[in-house]
Amino acid sequence: MSGVSYKGICVAALAGAALLPGIACAQIADPGAPGQGAPSSSPSPDPAQQAPQDEVIVPDATFEAAMPKVDDDLNAPLSALPADSPVAEDALAELGRSLAETLEAIKPEEPEFAAELPPLDQFKLDPPTQLAGVKDSKSVVIFYNWSATGLDAIDAEDRFRELSALRRGKGKAANSAMVNARAVEDEKLAVRLMQSLGYYDATAISTVEQSGENRRQLSVTITATPGPLYKLGAVSIEAAPANPADLLSRNLPLKTGDPLEAERVQGAEANLSLKLPQNGYPFADVGDRDILLDEDTHTGDYTLPVTLGPRSSFRGFQTEGRRQVFDIDHLNIFARFRQGDLYDSRKVDDVREALIATSQFSTVSVEPVRTGEMSPDGTEYVDLLVRQVAGRPRTLAGELGYSTGQGIRLQGSWTHRNLFPPEGALIGTGVIGTQEQGATATFRRSNWRKRDRTLSFSLGANHSDFDAYESFTGSLTARVSYDSTPIWQKRWTYFYGVEIVGSNEDRYNFNIGARDRGTWLIAALPTFLGYDRSDDLLNPTRGFRIKANVSPETSVRGAARPYARMMLEGTAYYPVMSSIVVAGRARVGSIPGIDRDDLPPSRRYYAGGGGSVRGFGYQELGPRSPDGRPVGGRSFNEFAIEARYRFGNFGIVPFIDAGQVYDGVAPTGKNIRFGAGIGGRMYTNFGPLRVDVATPINRQPGESRVSLYISIGQAF
Known part of the structure; x- marks a missing residue:
């Protein structure tokens, strides 16, 4: 057996020793490898005396004796070499040296391999959102169409389509799993809808199939079976x-x-x-x-x-809050019930709305609380607990408008709503405009001695410079009123009061054929009564309103001349459709008891302008003096009709206005003038912003060609 073969046998034996315990490998001398198979102290053989390649190094008998006995059973395990075998000792020594050299050759372990692995629940498998140098490709989109059957028979298909997850997906999804999820959701929706209509045995199933060209589109069908009606x-x-x-x-x-x-x-x-x-x-x-x-x-x-709880009746009020506005005595003014009246939640809501309308609170609530006290009729008394927190008492407000003939008008106000509690407000108002300037101070006591009744005193000074006249006016007024507010719109409204006016005005004096100035002292008892059946105070869309003013007055300039100023107005609103409202107005006025030229110019009637007859300048209609300026009259009539078309928060309003002013005490209807135009509206939470453009029909010399009006609120 050659040395190469021996070496091969040794390697095979080592391989087996690594796998099977108790197996040793005898290392066989390799020709040409000094120091192997002999003690290190033995002298190296002379090359000249080396045995030829086929010379036997280890005699067969010695080798066989050193090898373990092999059983005839090829599947039996190998036995270990004898411990006292020199071959075994040499082989084990050589194996130890080889293992030591191998272990020294292994590189130190990298620190990352020694680190602890993170917990499994914290191990992130998400791929990186973006790789450097790689552009994202477009997301895959799956298109689908869908339909539902079985729901139209119970009139539920429209509602189903409104809520459908498939419809909200708009026919697109990231993958088929998402389409399936939407289909399952719509299955459940269909069952809920059918059960809500009384079909408690209802079932629904969805099918998803491939369709379209190259079967690249999905087709989803929701099939509903209502079953019997319960x-x-x-x-x-x-x-x-x-x-x-x-x-x-x-x-x-x-x-x-x-x-x-x-x-x-x-x-x-x-x-x-x-x-x-x-x-x-x-x-x-x-x-x-x-x-x-x-x-x-x-x-x-x-x-x-x-x-049920106890049957109850009203007793009174309780209040709490860290910043209270009203005490119990003032809260009692808001009650529309007496002690002992059967409890009615509508009257509680009424009190709450009235408190909100005062604008005195940042938060306010009203709720019943038990008292444990029994009334004579066997019901239990309850009190209304008012939780109140005062709001900011001061307000700044402003209003800007423009109209042809009147120019720019800016009005601002400062209000302290509770300077004189309870509800005693001080209001300062200023007006700056092209043709008007003025200031007014007003004291107002809301809910004065009675709910919704207001007592006010005003002191004002004003300068007006119009085409009809120029005036410097001072006034003192006192008034008791019952008014509507945007929160609390009332059916009946009224006011009555006293007004004292001192005014210095210029006029055209027909007696001398020239303009002169005069000073008048005017005392009046103005009254008003209104009836409102419209649905909104600032932007009505249905209903009607009727207003009547009567003011007995006397003007003193040398002699007292009593007279009465009267006016009647009606407006109506009719919704043609949800987006179009036709609105109409008619107004007439008369001043009996005095000649026109004896009236102060500021107390006469005029027509024309944004709140009157659009298409004409302010006070432009009616008789004129020889110098071409309006002189006003003792009667007038006005008519208007407009179609208010609204789309979203905007609107378009075509309109036709008509009117005239007359010298006599009664409007005759002759020589009525017409104006036509179109307006734009922008609707806000505090009312519509209005821009109207109009022109007179059959325009006369000196009249405006086009008139522009910008203000807040509808024309009427």
Whole structure:
């Protein structure tokens, strides 16, 4: 056996020793490898005396004796070399040296391999969002179409389409799993809708198939099966006896045989929850319904538990809050009930709205609280607890307008709403304009001695420079009024008062044929009465309004001349469709008891302008003096019609106005002038902003060609 073969056998034996315990490998001398297989102390053989390649190094007998006995069974394990075998000793020594050299050659372990692995729940598998130098490709999009069947028979298809997840996806999804998820969601939606309509055995299934060219599109179908319609069986209310006895059954409008629809049932319960506090039960509690379905008869027995609480009546008010505005005495003014009146939640809502309308609070709430005190009729007294926190008392406001003939007009105001509690306000107002300047100070006491009644005193000074006249005016007024507000619009409104005016004005004196100035002292008792059936104070869309003014007056310039200023106005609003409202106005006025030329120019009637007849300048209509300026009159009439078309927060308003001023005490209707135009509206939370452009029809010399009006609010 050659040395190469031996070496091969040794390697094979080492391989086996590494795998099987108790196996040793005898290392065989390799020719030409000195120091191997002999002690290190032995002298190296002379090359000349070296044995030839085929010379036997280890005799066969010695080798066989050193090798373990091999059993005839090839599957039997090898036995270990004898411990006292020299070959075994040499082989083990050589194996130890080889292993030591191998271990020294292994590089030190990198620190990363010694570090602890992160917990499994913190191990992130997300791929990096962006790789350097690699551009993102477009997202994959799957297109789909969808349809629903079976819901149109129960009139539920439109509602289903409004809520459908497939519809909201707009026919696109990132992958097919998302399409499937939307389909499953719509399955559940269809079942909920059918059950809400009384089909409690309803089922729905969705199918998703490939369709379209190259089958690259998905087709989704939701198939709904309503099943039989369930109806109400027995209807019962579990509650203590009420007063009157039929209070509960009368206000729960459910009866045997009605479809068991969710909206019908919920609406009936909501009605009962609303009616009980309106009929003396402020603490009533409507519990959770119980419906027992019968699959054989397709009916459901309905049971509703109700806790009535004590039947109650009003006593008075309590209040709390860290910054209180009103005390108990002033709160009593807002009550539209007397002590002992049966509790009615509508009257509580009325008090809350009235308090909000004062604009005195940052937050305010009104709720009933039990007192434990019984009234003579057997009901329990309740108080209304007002939780109030004062708001900021001061307000700055401004208004800017423009119109042809009147120019720019800027009005600003400062208000302290509670300078003289309760509700004693001080208001300062200033006007700066092209043709008007002035200032007014007003004291106003709201809810004076009675709810919604206002007492006010005003002191003002004003300068006006119009085409008709120029005046310097001082006035002192006192007024009691009952007014509407944007929060609290009232059907009936009124005011009455006293007004004292001193005015220095120029006029055209027909007696001398020239303009002169005069000073008048005017005393008046102005009154007003209004009736409002419109649906909104600032932007009405239906209903009508009627207003009447009467002011007995006397002007003193040398002699007292009594007269009366009267005016009647009516407006109406008719919705042609949801986006178009036709609005109309008619107004007439008369001043009996005095000649026109004896009237101060500022107390005469005029027409023309943005709040009168659009298309004409301010005070432009009516008789004129020889110098071409308006002189006013003792009567007038005005008419207007417009179509208000609104789209979103904007609108377009074409209109036609008409009117005239007359010398006589009654409007004759002759020589009525017309103006036509179009306006734009921008609707805000405080009212519409108005821009109108108009031109006179059959324009006369000296009249405006085009008039522009910019202001806040509708024309009427």
